[in-house]
Amino acid sequence: xxxxxxxxxxxxxxxxxxxxxxxxxxxxxxxxxxxxxxxxxxxxxxxxxxxxxxxxxxxxxxxxxxxxxxxxxxxxxxxxxxxxxxxxxxxxxxxxxxxxxxxxxxxxxxxxxxxxxxxxxxxxxxxxxxxxxxxxxxxxxxxxxxxxxx
Numbered sequence: 001x002x003x004x005x006x007x008x009x010x011x012x013x014x015x016x017x018x019x020x021x022x023x024x025x026x027x028x029x030x031x032x033x034x035x036x037x038x039x040x041x042x043x044x045x046x047x048x049x050x051x052x053x054x055x056x057x058x059x060x061x062x063x064x065x066x067x068x069x070x071x072x073x074x075x076x077x078x079x080x081x082x083x084x085x086x087x088x089x090x091x092x093x094x095x096x097x098x099x100x101x102x103x104x105x106x107x108x109x110x111x112x113x114x115x116x117x118x119x120x121x122x123x124x125x126x127x128x129x130x131x132x133x134x135x136x137x138x139x140x141x142x143x144x145x146x147x148x149x150x
Contacts, residue, residue, distance in 0.1 A: 005029030006087035008073050010037045011057050012050035017121070019064070024119045025091040026066035033085055034061045035073035045076065079108050087114065094118040 007025040011018050011034070026032045036057050043049050050057065054072060062070035075081050078090070090109055096102035097118045106116045 002031065003029040003089050004087040005032045005089040005091055006035055006085060007032065007091040008035035008037060010042050010050055011061050012052050014060055021091065021093065021119055022064060022066050028117060029089050031068045032066060033087060034067045034070045035081060036061050036070055038072050038074045041074060041076060078105060079112065082112060082114060089115045089117055091117050091119060093121040095121040
């Protein structure tokens with residue numbers, strides 16, 4: 001059976017953690033579909049709009065050699081996405097492993113014969129950390145008075 005993999009993410013402020021997930025996913029399937037979460041769905045699920053618009057994130061992710069197809073993920077229910085896209089392996093960062101959301105995802109995918117495979121989460125780099133660094137750069141700093149010596 002052909003292993004069709006699906007790896008979803010916002011892929012905003014694309015970084016090495018994103019690339020690692022997609023490379024590891026590609027090594028474990030015959031065909032890799034990357035689901036790029038839409039701006040609206042990011043806002044609904046994370047409370048933040050991506051910095052990079054969906055069209056550009058799709059182009060970046062779709063141009064990677066390890067990705068066979070990039071699609072916009074617009075539905076909050078991953079089983080609905082499975083019905084639309086068609087895959088039999090779902091890849092996720094291991095920060096979901098053992099959590100209520102992760103266990104529910106595993107249960108629901110098991111019902112439709114989709115395997116869930118977890119990968120190590122890249123702790124040292126994240127879009128959240130990059131966003132915070134950019135925000136810090138754009139935050140005005142108080143001006144300190146120069147001391148003069150008499």
